[in-house]
Amino acid sequence: MLATYPIAATEQNWISATLLGALRISLETLQEGNAPPEFDEALSEEYREDFLRGPKFKKAYDLFIAKCRPLTVDQRAQVLTALNEQNNFPGVFTSTTPCCSIKDAFPDVHSAANELFKHAFEKLSEWKTPGCEQTIRAKYHQLVDAHLSHGSCPFCGYEPLEAADPDLVDPDLDHYLAVSIYPFAGVNLRNLTVMGDKCNRSYKGAQDILLDEHSARVDCFDPYGAEQVKLSLEGTRILSGPGEGPAWVIHFDPDIKSRNWRRVFKLETRLRANVLERHYKKWIEHFVSYAQRHGFDITSTDGAIDAVARFKETCEFDSYPAIGRLKTCFFELVEAALNDPMTVDRMRNFLVESA
Structure with a gap:
């Protein structure tokens, strides 16, 4: 990293926190042998109304729960572990800290989680935090743009980023931990980074930033940390x-x-x-x-x-x-x-x- 991002830009992280909380409650309830709560009941009251405005969240949640029901207790424990490990920031950037994917072990559950958090990611550009006039993504971009006063991508140091202007297209918002591998971190602002389109689309793509070319875990830069190259x-x-x-x-x-x-x-x-x-x-x-x-x-x-x-x-x-x-x-x-x-x-x- 030739520059780092401001941790203040991650403060409006309630979409991720609310969804992760709902999934934890439901998985833990299943583990106890009980029927999981309905989607509205699993949501925290503060943001319940936002998530119930349309049918897509409930439908995606119900699908995820349906895919988890047939699993054994041990298998659901693995899903819950993946959910927690994939959101263990900044610990996940240390090579000795586990971060498992369920992509191969439970592909149906993985796919359902991917759809749920993919829909949530879209809401970053639509929803506003109460009391804020900007969408979550617009506010995030404003804070990052002010911090990166040089206006270039922190990953290469020379690719220009669009300024935080409502008449301009927002720069790419990359999933640092690839959502195709770690979907539970798919809308966690701690896992999202403004990035130049060349860095994002031509080079990083869906590569696993936690693994080297031999698929071995390596220490990884924290985009919101202090260490710079x-x-x-x-x-x-x-x-x-x-x-x-x-x-x-x-x-x-x-x-x-x-x-x-x-x-x-x-x-x-x-x-x-x-x-x-x-x-x-x-x-x-x-x-x-x-x-x-x-x-x-x-x-x-x-x-x-x-x-x-x-x-x-x-x-x-x-x-x-x-x-x-x-x-x-x-x-x-x-x-x-x-x-x-x-x-x-x-x-x-x-x-x-x-x-």
């Missing part, structure tokens, strides 16, 4: 050879914990192709123009060093965070080369030739 270009050779471009090396800190995230979103390849290769020549042009406007003589070593030191300070404010950070790293490498007796002449000549 730091980028560097340490080891990159800008002047790799005659007629050759830079030999890019991208470092991620923390390394091990970020590997699965990088794999899912193909981050190394995307940052190399879409940011570094696409922009570094423009960066040099901008630097040369900056040096000329501010009276630096980059034909001299001291002038080039002074110009890079000043220009580097402006890079972090350039565009989106991933681009700004990599641009800063690039000119840190230029600066290091200008201060190295072994490379100073070649780097200075490279900058002069770019003028």
Whole structure:
């Protein structure tokens, strides 16, 4: 994660809480050998009226209960465990914390749960929390947009997100834990993340963020936590050879914990192709123009060093965070080369030739 989401955006989570509470009551009642309550009776009184406005919720609830009735006590216990584990945030992001899916064990129950929470997800764009003028999704988007002041996707750091404007289309709201695998978390705001459409549709899709390429559990970033990845270009050779471009090396800190995230979103390849290769020549042009406007003589070593030191300070404010950070790293490498007796002449000549 190159940025994180504000936990305040998850506060209006009553759709998920109400449904999960109703399902827990019904499953526990079945476990006791009693008939489960009707849908209206299982709902908390505070939001009962909202869920009873149309027939779809009751129909989906009744189907879920019908699929759970024939199960044994042990089997229903597994369903209840799945419901709880799939909503164990943020514990679920630790590799040692279980998070089971019932997709293969009880496909009919899984399918019924999927339909129920899929319908609930649609209501995020329709229902309003009492006392709030905006829908739950609109309010969520407003809070996230204000927090992500740079306006880019936290998963890649450079894909733009639509602003929170009623005349604009909302950005994708991704199920961080894929709903096709973990449907009980399907409307939990703690499991939903505003995401760039490329990150969501072209890269993550329905991949299981909790598993690596060998289907082993791994530690996972909490989108609403505090931990963020730091980028560097340490080891990159800008002047790799005659007629050759830079030999890019991208470092991620923390390394091990970020590997699965990088794999899912193909981050190394995307940052190399879409940011570094696409922009570094423009960066040099901008630097040369900056040096000329501010009276630096980059034909001299001291002038080039002074110009890079000043220009580097402006890079972090350039565009989106991933681009700004990599641009800063690039000119840190230029600066290091200008201060190295072994490379100073070649780097200075490279900058002069770019003028």
